Amino acid sequence: MDDDHRQVQEFFTPRAADWERRFPDDGPAYAAAVADLGLRPGDAVLDAGCGTGRALPALREAVGPSGTVLGLDLTPAMLREALREGRDGSAALLLGDVGRLPLRDGALDAVFGAGLVSHLARPADDLRELARAVRPGGRLALFHPVGRAALAARHGRPLTSDDLRAEPNLRPLLTGSGWRTLSYVDVDARFLVLAERTD
Numbered sequence: 001m002d003d004d005h006r007q008v009q010e011f012f013t014p015r016a017a018d019w020e021r022r023f024p025d026d027g028p029a030y031a032a033a034v035a036d037l038g039l040r041p042g043d044a045v046l047d048a049g050c051g052t053g054r055a056l057p058a059l060r061e062a063v064g065p066s067g068t069v070l071g072l073d074l075t076p077a078m079l080r081e082a083l084r085e086g087r088d089g090s091a092a093l094l095l096g097d098v099g100r101l102p103l104r105d106g107a108l109d110a111v112f113g114a115g116l117v118s119h120l121a122r123p124a125d126d127l128r129e130l131a132r133a134v135r136p137g138g139r140l141a142l143f144h145p146v147g148r149a150a151l152a153a154r155h156g157r158p159l160t161s162d163d164l165r166a167e168p169n170l171r172p173l174l175t176g177s178g179w180r181t182l183s184y185v186d187v188d189a190r191f192l193v194l195a196e197r198t199d
Contacts, residue, residue: 012075029145034058043109044068053087060090106135131178144191
């Protein structure tokens with residue numbers, strides 16, 4: 001395991017057991033973001049960096065019983081909490097790295113990533129790997145239940161222009177990684193970027 005992965009695990013492991021209690025009211029925001037992803041019954045979708053799996057029930061509802069839902073996370077403790085919450089009833093849970101997906105090319109119709117971008121070890125390479133696993137025309141949702149300014153305030157730090165999620169930074173990153181940005185929303189109550197897999 002490289003140092004970037006170790007840092008992610010060291011950040012999330014001690015927080016995993018309390019994660020659900022820290023953010024008890026995020027469920028409707030996750031469901032709304034999943035709805036905006038535009039999934040259809042029978043689709044295959046990956047929750048990349050699924051954590052405790054808060055999006056998984058909404059993803060399952062969107063794709064129905066004939067669809068495929070995968071939840072992938074790098075931190076075993078987060079997946080244990082997803083199991084404890086019963087989220088394995090909505091998805092197959094996988095321990096793994098978004099930079100090396102155990103999926104064939106074009107296997108997915110969509111990817112959902114909550115809080116994902118700021119934890120990617122190699123953002124361009126990792127987004128390119130996600131694109132590889134999504135069919136042309138498939139969708140990507142990068143989501144956070146609060147916007148960048150609200151999140152920075154929550155952590156007691158200023159909002160900076162070098163934030164990877166800032167629109168001038170994220171749009172070219174997505175373009176260079178096989179995605180076309182469809183919409184960008186960054187308001188206090190929501191961060192949601194929708195993108196489409198290019199040919």
